[in-house]
Amino acid sequence: MLEIKCPYCGKRSQNEFSYGGDGNIKRPALGAEISTKDWDDFVYFRDNPRGRHTELWHHVSGCRQWFKASRDTATHEIFSTCKMNEDFNE
Amino acid sequence: MQKYSIFSLVKNAFSNHENWEVAWKDPEPKSEYDVVIVGGGGHGLATAYYLAKEHGITNVAILEKGWIGGGNVGRNTTILRSNYMFDANSHFYEFGMKQWENLSQELNYNVMYSPRGIINLAHSDAQMNAYARRGNAMRLNGIDAVLLGREDLKKMIPFADFSDTCRFPIHGGLMQPRGGTARHDAVAWGYARQADAMGVDIIQNCEVTGFDVQNGKIQGVQTSRGSIKAKKVGLCVAGSTTLLADMLNMRLPIEAHVLQACVSEPVKPILDHVVTFGAGHFYCSQSDKGEMVMGGDLDGYNSYAQRGNMPMIQHVLTGGLAVFPNFSRLKMLRTWGGIMDMSMDGSPIIDKTHIDGVYLNCGWCYGGFKATPCSGWVFAHTIAKNEVHELNAEFNLERFHTGRIIDEKGVGPKPWIG
Numbered sequence: 432m433l434e435i436k437c438p439y440c441g442k443r444s445q446n447e448f449s450y451g452g453d454g455n456i457k458r459p460a461l462g463a464e465i466s467t468k469d470w471d472d473f474v475y476f477r478d479n480p481r482g483r484h485t486e487l488w489h490h491v492s493g494c495r496q497w498f499k500a501s502r503d504t505a506t507h508e509i510f511s512t513c514k515m516n517e518d519f520n521e
Numbered sequence: 522m523q524k525y526s527i528f529s530l531v532k533n534a535f536s537n538h539e540n541w542e543v544a545w546k547d548p549e550p551k552s553e554y555d556v557v558i559v560g561g562g563g564h565g566l567a568t569a570y571y572l573a574k575e576h577g578i579t580n581v582a583i584l585e586k587g588w589i590g591g592g593n594v595g596r597n598t599t600i601l602r603s604n605y606m607f608d609a610n611s612h613f614y615e616f617g618m619k620q621w622e623n624l625s626q627e628l629n630y631n632v633m634y635s636p637r638g639i640i641n642l643a644h645s646d647a648q649m650n651a652y653a654r655r656g657n658a659m660r661l662n663g664i665d666a667v668l669l670g671r672e673d674l675k676k677m678i679p680f681a682d683f684s685d686t687c688r689f690p691i692h693g694g695l696m697q698p699r700g701g702t703a704r705h706d707a708v709a710w711g712y713a714r715q716a717d718a719m720g721v722d723i724i725q726n727c728e729v730t731g732f733d734v735q736n737g738k739i740q741g742v743q744t745s746r747g748s749i750k751a752k753k754v755g756l757c758v759a760g761s762t763t764l765l766a767d768m769l770n771m772r773l774p775i776e777a778h779v780l781q782a783c784v785s786e787p788v789k790p791i792l793d794h795v796v797t798f799g800a801g802h803f804y805c806s807q808s809d810k811g812e813m814v815m816g817g818d819l820d821g822y823n824s825y826a827q828r829g830n831m832p833m834i835q836h837v838l839t840g841g842l843a844v845f846p847n848f849s850r851l852k853m854l855r856t857w858g859g860i861m862d863m864s865m866d867g868s869p870i871i872d873k874t875h876i877d878g879v880y881l882n883c884g885w886c887y888g889g890f891k892a893t894p895c896s897g898w899v900f901a902h903t904i905a906k907n908e909v910h911e912l913n914a915e916f917n918l919e920r921f922h923t924g925r926i927i928d929e930k931g932v933g934p935k936p937w938i939g
Contacts, residue, residue: 432830432831432832433830444832445830445832446832449821450821450822450937452776452823452935452937453776453823467922468922471921471922472772474865474921474934475774475865475866475921475934476772476773476774476865476921477772477773477774477775477776477865478772479763479773479775479776479777479823480763481761481763481764481777481825484823486822486823502822504777504823504824504825504826505824505825505826506826507824507826507830
């Protein structure tokens with residue numbers, strides 16, 4: 432069982448959360464001229480590191496806020512979590 | 522190579538089974554090979570076997586970080602099927618189903634192919650319509666499919682919950698009678714033994730740590746057991762694909778996720794088919810030892826850990842008990858996890874790459890085991906001829922740019938959503 436610290440509610444069990452994927456993906460700016468390749472990269476291509484991974488989680492059965500987590504994909508250790516508009520404090 | 526038969530069994534019984542030949546050797550790596558296959562799982566072993574058998578290329582090494590068959594080919598739930606709707610998938614997996622039917626004879630190794638039938642349960646009229654459509658698509662592609670009604674299923678799985686009050690009442694299902702199971706370890710070992718006999722070097726405990734690329738062409742690989750020159754390199758490493766692709770500066774539409782499975786204690790025969798209960802994220806078959814082999818969803822977050830967490834096991838088994846309430850008294854024997862190379866459209870990638878002489882075989886998601894023979898066959902063709910076969914032409918890497926994705930489930934680029 433993962434224990435995930437929601438930045439709003441504190442530590443809760445994994446059961447309350449759902450995963451939102453890679454937290455580093457930036458949607459191209461609205462109206463920006465981008466190539467189809469860049470758009471495809473945004474939609475389909477991912478960093479997929481073994482080790483520290485920045486990702487999004489959703490406290491769906493709690494406060495329903497989205498937040499960021501820094502987690503190890505090899506050990507499942509969660510180093511830090513923060514609000515979407517914050518940077519990790521570590 | 523010593524042929525396995527009733528006669529060799531009797532002969533060896535007289536010497537207390539102490540004089541059997543080793544099934545495959547443990548060679549030192551040579552300095553140079555025509556083809557190096559990275560990854561000694563089912564797909565890598567099958568690729569080497571078909572390179573030797575179909576294309577006469579025997580100066581081949583399989584480099585395996587751990588031991589052969591220790592990854593996903595030893596961690597799956599052994600299901601075989603070709604019940605797909607899209608043509609690319611149907612043709613590919615059906616080619617594989619025909620290989621499975623003769624695989625024990627071809628490899629002279631009993632892979633315990635068991636065409637016991639795979640049943641997908643349906644719980645609404647709309648789902649029955651969807652299954653009728655999928656079954657028709659399968660039959661148009663020459664694949665067997667039977668639409669089952671509620672009364673049919675009452676005879677086949679009488680212990681399922683057929684009450685009127687359950688959350689997902691069973692309306693019927695779609696069955697592929699030739700679908701079934703095979704013994705996963707035997708598949709790996711059978712391919713390894715034949716590949717070894719034809720001259721392939723199976724090199725275990727040998728981790729690839731880098732690639733030697735010059736002017737856009739592969740020259741060889743660096744490994745934990747020294748440098749090895751190679752004219753061609755095929756990557757068959759499933760969940761570890763991104764780790765190797767990073768060394769080649771390739772960015773892939775792949776995420777690594779952990780998928781768990783579990784088996785119960787062995788019990789007497791009760792379940793004659795493979796049954797999937799998609800609405801409850803659960804599927805099950807009974808092994809020849811009597812264990813209930815059960816699986817379901819991904820844990821749902823990126824992972825390279827080869828182990829998962831209890832909440833997903835609980836989720837999957839909760840669904841399982843909803844359809845098979847009598848399983849509630851089974852004791853769990855063991856659970857385990859494997860790393861899935863989840864592609865962004867749910868379909869595999871078997872293709873050449875931007876580096877001359879490097880070939881990619883990945884993106885198997887949940888379904889790599891059943892594809893072992895056909896994946897190896899087409900990948901061997903792709904490597905030997907330096908061009909894709911028509912069976913894997915659509916499983917190219919380019920599709921994520923051309924838009925010709927093969928999204929059988931229609932869930933979009935979110936692999937963690939079942």
